[in-house]
Amino acid sequence: xxxxSPTEFAKEKVLAVQDYVMLSLRSLGNLFRKPLYIADMVQxxxxxxxxxxxxxxxxxxxxxxxxxVQTANTLQRFGSITLIGQLVSLSMVRELGPVLxxxxxxxxxxxxMASELGSMVVTEQIDAMRALGTDPMKKxxxxxxxxxxxxxxxxxxxxxxxxxxxxxxVSKVLLRLDARQYWNNAWQSxxxxxxxxxxxxxxxxxxxxxxxxxxxxxxARGGTQGVGRATTQAVVTASVLIIVLNFFTTxxxxxxxxxx
Amino acid sequence: MVFEDVWLxxxxxxxxxxxxxxxxxxxxxxxxxxxxSGKSTIxxxxxxxxxxxAGRILVLGExxxxxxxxxxxxxxxxxxMVFQESALFDSxxxxxxxxxxxxxxxxxxxxxxxxxxxxxxxxxxxxxTLDLFPSELSGGMRRRVAIARAIITHPxxxxxxxxxxxxxxxxxxxxxxxIMKQRDVYRNSALLVTHRLQDAFTMAxxxxxxxxxxxxALPRGQYCDVPMSFLILREGxxxxxxxxxxxxxxxxxxxxxxxx
Numbered sequence: 001x002x003x004x005s006p007t008e009f010a011k012e013k014v015l016a017v018q019d020y021v022m023l024s025l026r027s028l029g030n031l032f033r034k035p036l037y038i039a040d041m042v043q044x045x046x047x048x049x050x051x052x053x054x055x056x057x058x059x060x061x062x063x064x065x066x067x068x069v070q071t072a073n074t075l076q077r078f079g080s081i082t083l084i085g086q087l088v089s090l091s092m093v094r095e096l097g098p099v100l101x102x103x104x105x106x107x108x109x110x111x112x113m114a115s116e117l118g119s120m121v122v123t124e125q126i127d128a129m130r131a132l133g134t135d136p137m138k139k140x141x142x143x144x145x146x147x148x149x150x151x152x153x154x155x156x157x158x159x160x161x162x163x164x165x166x167x168x169x170v171s172k173v174l175l176r177l178d179a180r181q182y183w184n185n186a187w188q189s190x191x192x193x194x195x196x197x198x199x200x201x202x203x204x205x206x207x208x209x210x211x212x213x214x215x216x217x218x219x220a221r222g223g224t225q226g227v228g229r230a231t232t233q234a235v236v237t238a239s240v241l242i243i244v245l246n247f248f249t250t251x252x253x254x255x256x257x258x259x260x
Numbered sequence: 261m262v263f264e265d266v267w268l269x270x271x272x273x274x275x276x277x278x279x280x281x282x283x284x285x286x287x288x289x290x291x292x293x294x295x296x297s298g299k300s301t302i303x304x305x306x307x308x309x310x311x312x313x314a315g316r317i318l319v320l321g322e323x324x325x326x327x328x329x330x331x332x333x334x335x336x337x338x339x340x341m342v343f344q345e346s347a348l349f350d351s352x353x354x355x356x357x358x359x360x361x362x363x364x365x366x367x368x369x370x371x372x373x374x375x376x377x378x379x380x381x382x383x384x385x386x387x388x389t390l391d392l393f394p395s396e397l398s399g400g401m402r403r404r405v406a407i408a409r410a411i412i413t414h415p416x417x418x419x420x421x422x423x424x425x426x427x428x429x430x431x432x433x434x435x436x437x438x439i440m441k442q443r444d445v446y447r448n449s450a451l452l453v454t455h456r457l458q459d460a461f462t463m464a465x466x467x468x469x470x471x472x473x474x475x476x477a478l479p480r481g482q483y484c485d486v487p488m489s490f491l492i493l494r495e496g497x498x499x500x501x502x503x504x505x506x507x508x509x510x511x512x513x514x515x516x517x518x519x520x
Contacts, residue, residue, distance in 0.1 A: 128347035133337045
């Protein structure tokens with residue numbers, strides 16, 4: 001392995017961040033320039049949204065269920081077992097729904113984007129596209145970013161809902177609690193700030209997933225090995241960024257919304 | 261097309277060192293040089309896919325050196341490019357690949373586009389492959405589809421990057437015939453990067469006869485009537501730029517060794 005000087009390494013990283021920021025800004029700026037490639041957006045929405053639906057539903061349901069199972073014992077000890085609906089709904093809507101859905105979609109779609117675009121780069125298809133007068137940023141990146149943001153928003157809502165259903169199943173079947181009481185408790189405990197926080201996060205995460213996936217794809221070098229590397233890096237970076245950004249977003253929104 | 265003292269380096273490696281040459285309208289210029297001498301880079305510079313570090317490039321009368329990417333897309337519409345490995349879009353059929361530029365311009369695939377796609381594929385004798393995917397074609401067929409894609413808009417300038425590289429002699433001859441057909445029937449200007457000297461010599465000593473649809477060997481005295489010239493690069497510099505007669509009589513030892 002070739003060793004590079006710390007200065008070169010730092011320069012490379014700064015340049016990569018600069019390129020990423022440029023790609024992100026251009027992906028949004030292209031929304032105001034024609035053509036818009038609506039058909040590509042719909043196709044991507046289908047691939048990202050509908051394609052991710054089964055795993056998001058499955059993971060959401062069992063996350064809500066296990067949350068109920070794990071907390072039931074503690075709540076029972078304090079005689080507050082009826083609060084289980086509140087606990088599941090707050091956890092799912094504020095944190096687990098957005099983060100888990102984000103990470104799942106990152107694993108599935110950031111990798112897909114990086115490998116697809118990376119393959120196009122190494123086989124000169126991106127150059128061919130530019131040579132044929134098409135801006136790859138408009139044709140390939142912007143539709144993926146818009147579709148991911150849009151679909152992750154709704155996938156998260158769905159994940160929250162099936163998570164609550166998972167909690168309900170445990171409460172009803174295993175804990176023998178009243179289903180109406182669970183739903184009332186879960187529903188009434190949610191306030192505007194909870195829902196707002198839960199819906200801002202998927203928008204940010206969707207943007208991160210698509211831009212990171214596209215960035216690693218568009219900058220892939222070194223043949224099939226390079227594409228493989230780009231795919232792995234895209235998933236790791238997107239997942240880490242989601243976790244880190246989740247903390248800062250939560251902190252920021254709590255301060256802004258004067259949330260207790 | 262004019263190159264004026266063009267310099268280009270990738271990282272620490274100088275690829276082009278003060279390259280100057282011109283391509284008059286209607287002429288085909290064959291670019292030679294050992295691997296890494298900057299031949300393919302020159303084609304990418306012509307398309308504006310890569311920007312020079314210094315010097316000036318005029319393409320179809322426009323200075324592309326400082327041109328914005330948005331403006332370059334319009335100019336690229338007047339240039340056709342055949343990439344080294346064809347660079348066909350692997351997720352699109354032959355029909356969609358060839359029609360790509362037209363569907364991007366018009367938004368939909370209509371009867372008029374279909375007619376032009378068939379016409380273009382007929383030119384390369386591959387009309388029967390319309391609904392096949394690039395992976396279902398042989399290497400030679402892919403190159404011919406790439407030619408069909410490049411010529412569908414009747415561009416004023418054609419760029420060929422090793423169109424016969426890695427092909428058997430029979431298929432190579434077919435490709436060269438198609439390039440000559442473009443030169444002699446449609447009078448396109450073209451830059452041809454190749455490693456096969458025999459291809460360029462065939463082009464300099466033959467002409468395409470549209471009546472018989474075959475190549476015709478020219479008498480020795482008429483070689484200079486063919487709009488064909490040669491450019492040889494060595495370590496990023498032009499060491500020869502002239503017609504076949506000058507090339508045959510050169511005293512430069514490197515060139516003599518190269519063409520022998």
